[in-house]
Amino acid sequence: MxxxxxxxxxxxxxxTETVYKASWQYAATTMGYDLTDEFYQGFIGVQDPDCERMLVEHFGSGFDLNYYKTIRDAHYHEARQAGIxxxxxxxxxxxxxxxxxxxxxxxxxxxxxxxxxxxxxxxxxxxxxxxxxxxxxxxxxxxxxxxxxxxxxxxxxxxxxxxxxxxxxxxxxxxxxxxxxxxxxxxxxxxxxxxxxxxxxxxxxxxxxxxxxxxx
CATH class of the missing domain: 3.40.50.1000 (HAD superfamily/HAD-like)
Incomplete structure (x- = not known):
């Protein structure tokens, strides 16, 4: 028992995972990067700071993480206004x-x-x-x-x-x-x-x- x-x-x-995934990928695409489904799978169940470190390592030092987070968060909060x-x-x-x-x-x-x-x-x-x-x-x-x-x-x-x-x-x-x-x-x-x-x-x-x- x-x-x-x-x-x-x-x-x-x-x-929520579908909404999260869409927002993470939308922000990457907006900045000209390709965040593939396969790479995103490594983020599931992991805290955001760890995922963000993985992004910077993956896309390189030219990746503007702060700008990325601004786009991602705005997209997510707009998407979830309808409720989860x-x-x-x-x-x-x-x-x-x-x-x-x-x-x-x-x-x-x-x-x-x-x-x-x-x-x-x-x-x-x-x-x-x-x-x-x-x-x-x-x-x-x-x-x-x-x-x-x-x-x-x-x-x-x-x-x-x-x-x-x-x-x-x-x-x-x-x-x-x-x-x-x-x-x-x-x-x-x-x-x-x-x-x-x-x-x-x-x-x-x-x-x-x-x-x-x-x-x-």
Whole structure:
């Protein structure tokens, strides 16, 4: 029996990854660079500063990162004004976890302002027992720091926790922390190393709800 669910956010709770990807690629194209789908895959589940360092290394010293960020952020904020949809099955999974009195944590590579923006006027953030954002850790995913911090702060052991992730880097982080981990892929499939180490690979959050129900 799991005692806690540790949720990623982007691509797992919210359908944000498609919007992020479009904004990152739009800014690159505007500046005359080609940010390919293949190269972008390395950004998924990774904190923005690390992704930005990868961009500078990839495009070279002539790449104007500050100008790039201005274009990217403006495009993203304009795109998300219409609102970001919750992923299928999240509401039902959250309700089931609450019904079973499981501990619930949010462990995201995003910063707190973006996290608050995504959840908007909903009451979900107030219902998490712990929230860890990019501001809280020095080493982001795929390093295990954020998940180790989560179960330490919750007073739990790694084996008490089920990490829920959509990205390969997130899965690597959760498994390196010693937790059980389930991948619900979003815009990219699991890599071979993740397939070999994942405890579960699901098509949607609905299957996580069914897993919880089976363990009552």
């Amino acid at each position: 799991f005692k806690a669910l540790l949720f990623d956010m982007d691509g797992l709770i919210f359908d 949809a919750f992923k299928e099955g999240f509401h039902e999974l959250f309700a089931e976890a609450k019904a079973q009195k499981l501990t619930i944590a949010l462990v995201t590579s995003s910063h707190l302002p973006e996290t608050k923006l995504n959840f908007g006027a909903t009451d979900y953030l107030n219902q998490f027992d712990l929230i860890i954002t990019a501001e809280d850790v020095d080493n982001g995913k795929p390093q295990p720091d954020c998940y180790i911090m989560a179960y330490d702060k919750l007073g739990l052991k790694a084996q008490d926790c089920l990490v829920l992730e959509d990205s390969n880097n997130g899965m690597r982080s959760g498994k390196a922390a010693g937790c059980y981990a389930a991948m619900i892929p979003d815009i990219m499939p699991p890599h071979q190393d993740v397939i070999e180490t994942a405890d579960y690979i699901f098509d949607s959050l609905n299957q996580v709800t069914e897993l919880l129900k089976s363990q009552r």
